[in-house]
Amino acid sequence: MTIKIEEIYVPQALRKPVDPAKVTALAESIADKGQEAPILVRSDKARYVLVSGLHRIEACKALGETTIIANVVQARKF
Numbered sequence: 494m495t496i497k498i499e500e501i502y503v504p505q506a507l508r509k510p511v512d513p514a515k516v517t518a519l520a521e522s523i524a525d526k527g528q529e530a531p532i533l534v535r536s537d538k539a540r541y542v543l544v545s546g547l548h549r550i551e552a553c554k555a556l557g558e559t560t561i562i563a564n565v566v567q568a569r570k571f
Contacts (some may be wrong), residue, residue, distance in 0.1 A: 494562045495540060498550060501534060503543045511551050519552035528553070531562040541565070 532534070532546025543550070544566055553561045 494563060494565065496534070496563050498553060498559060498561050501541050501543055501550065501563075502534075502537070502552075502560075503547065507543055509547075509549055511548055515548050516555060517550045520555045521549055523549075523552055524556060528562045531564045533566050534563045535566055535568045 508518075519520075528549065530549070532549050533544040534541035534546075535544055536542075541563070546563075550561060
């Protein structure tokens with residue numbers, strides 16, 4: 494499914510510094526081939542919460558994209 498990047502919340506635990514070289518390489522790959530691997534998000538009321546794919550989000554933002562391909566996964570139950 495395709496979702497708006499602005500609807501994705503990045504939890505504090507995932508807000509690590511991104512590797513600029515990795516973001517650039519991903520952006521170039523996405524520009525050439527399209528997004529090959531979807532990010533993973535979980536649904537949380539009015540938004541989505543990022544599970545995996547911070548560098549892919551940053552690469553899409555660098556390309557000026559407003560949407561990204563994502564798979565919605567279930568939150569783990571403890």
